[in-house]
Amino acid sequence: xxxxxxxxxxxxxxxxxxxxxxxxxxxxxxxxxxxxxxxxxxxxxxxxxxxxxxxxxxxxxxxxxxxxxxxxxxxxxxxxxxxxxxxxxxxxxxxxxxxxxxxxxxxxxxxxxxxxxxxxxxxxxxxxxxxxxxxxxxxxxxxxxxxxxxxxxxxxxxxxxxxxxxxxxxxxxxxxxxxxxxxxxxxxxxxxxxxxxxxxxxxxxxxxxxxxxxxxxxxxxxxxxxxxxxxxxxxxxxxxxxxxxxxxxxxxxxxxxxxxxxxxxxxxxxxxxxxxxxxxxxxxxxxxxxxxxxxxxxxxxxxxxxxxxxxxxxxxxxxxxxxxxxxxxxxxxxxxxxxxxxxxxxxxxxxxxxxxxxxxxxxxxxxxxxxxxxxxxxxxxxxxxxxxxxxxxxxxxxxxxxxxxxxxxxxxxxxxxxxxxxxxxxxxxxxxxxxxxxxxxxxxxxxxxxxxxxxxxxxxx
Numbered sequence: 111x112x113x114x115x116x117x118x119x120x121x122x123x124x125x126x127x128x129x130x131x132x133x134x135x136x137x138x139x140x141x142x143x144x145x146x147x148x149x150x151x152x153x154x155x156x157x158x159x160x161x162x163x164x165x166x167x168x169x170x171x172x173x174x175x176x177x178x179x180x181x182x183x184x185x186x187x188x189x190x191x192x193x194x195x196x197x198x199x200x201x202x203x204x205x206x207x208x209x210x211x212x213x214x215x216x217x218x219x220x221x222x223x224x225x226x227x228x229x230x231x232x233x234x235x236x237x238x239x240x241x242x243x244x245x246x247x248x249x250x251x252x253x254x255x256x257x258x259x260x261x262x263x264x265x266x267x268x269x270x271x272x273x274x275x276x277x278x279x280x281x282x283x284x285x286x287x288x289x290x291x292x293x294x295x296x297x298x299x300x301x302x303x304x305x306x307x308x309x310x311x312x313x314x315x316x317x318x319x320x321x322x323x324x325x326x327x328x329x330x331x332x333x334x335x336x337x338x339x340x341x342x343x344x345x346x347x348x349x350x351x352x353x354x355x356x357x358x359x360x361x362x363x364x365x366x367x368x369x370x371x372x373x374x375x376x377x378x379x380x381x382x383x384x385x386x387x388x389x390x391x392x393x394x395x396x397x398x399x400x401x402x403x404x405x406x407x408x409x410x411x412x413x414x415x416x417x418x419x420x421x422x423x424x425x426x427x428x429x430x431x432x433x434x435x436x437x438x439x440x441x442x443x444x445x446x447x448x449x450x451x452x453x454x455x456x457x458x459x460x461x462x463x464x465x466x467x468x469x470x471x472x473x474x475x476x477x478x479x480x481x482x483x484x485x486x487x488x489x490x491x492x493x494x495x496x497x498x499x500x501x502x503x504x505x506x507x508x509x510x511x512x513x514x515x516x517x518x519x520x521x522x523x524x525x526x527x528x529x530x531x532x533x534x535x536x537x538x539x540x541x542x543x544x545x546x547x548x549x550x551x552x553x554x555x556x557x558x559x560x561x562x563x564x565x566x567x568x569x570x571x
């Protein structure tokens with residue numbers, strides 16, 4: 111459903127959005143109404159008050175809900191299946207032990223973060239986080255303390271790569287809209303993401319994690335002793351790494367082939383290219399990986415016929431996570447369709463600020479208003495594209511503008527962002543704790559990216 115023209119003046123639309131967020135926080139944190147019910151209720155009321163025709167309110171709500179579920183449900187389901195298989199066979203513990211053996215106990219959060227930066231190159235934030243869940247849980251169980259010490263730097267690494275580095279959709283769309291070079295954006299984006307991650311996510315995440323100790327859901331708890339033999343030999347380290355790398359390779363092939371087709375080097379009608387694109391779609395890549403994991407991990411550990419019992423144990427605890435995440439997408443979708451984003455962009459696009467500062471601020475306000483980082487990236491790029499073309503900027507400067515937009519689209523993740531709910535529910539945090547941890551980390555990460563981009567904007571002629 112396309113965004114509507116704002117039904118009220120800009121200040122009224124912004125007030126509606128602010129009140130909706132405040133009411134949502136009160137319902138969840140104070141009244142203790144279930145997050146799913148709260149999100150659906152506030153989405154419906156906000157849609158009506160913001161001027162969406164009453165007959166279109168259900169469609170507006172379902173648009174955001176179904177879009178989020180369509181991108182999240184399969185990824186989460188297949189991801190936790192893979193994680194459960196690695197957990198019950200001892201594969202997650204093998205990987206955790208190897209990482210700790212190389213980096214040492216004190217550097218465990220750093221080791222997980224570095225691994226996430228590498229794995230996060232081709233894979234989306236939510237898929238990468240789900241695949242890494244069993245490793246995070248295994249490391250946290252071994253050393254004790256708050257799971258957030260390990261979870262926040264890891265999630266921050268995936269967030270940094272997702273926001274800044276092509277082939278992720280946000281930076282690709284922004285670079286394309288601004289007429290930049292995607293290859294140069296990628297080459298610059300990797301060091302920018304890594305440099306921003308260290309202070310913005312690793313240092314901040316480990317300190318925030320040490321202050322809070324939530325009780326995460328028992329997604330990967332060991333159970334059903336008959337399903338997997340507890341005394342079986344765990345899979346080798348190489349096997350675990352190959353299983354985790356398989357979806358990344360498949361997704362990477364999709365990216366390479368799609369890029370070659372876009373460049374005209376490969377025909378769109380090539381059967382082999384279509385096949386690689388299909389198996390490289392994230393849900394298909396994860397499905398293939400789960401099937402491979404069943405057949406690779408089962409010998410000597412569990413009968414193939416009992417795989418369903420193991421996978422059932424993984425799916426039960428995530429139903430609430432998926433529904434709440436979808437409802438978060440619903441709330442963000444209502445805010446987008448109501449025209450709040452358009453009201454913001456219209457009022458901000460003419461500000462007499464430096465282009466890189468203007469890009470950051472517009473993306474920030476769009477992110478806060480409607481939740482989606484990708485929408486904030488693409489919308490901001492479209493708004494400033496005419497100014498970029500008039501300024502005659504080179505590919506280097508355009509890449510820096512993409513990073514500034516990505517920085518603004520990263521900060522201040524809150525209740526209208528589906529990723530906020532994914533992190534909140536997976537690691538057992540209530541809304542207030544998530545605001546104090548994940549929202550703060552996303553903000554420091556985004557600011558770190560913006561500082562680096564701004565410094566290069568000033569220093570490099």
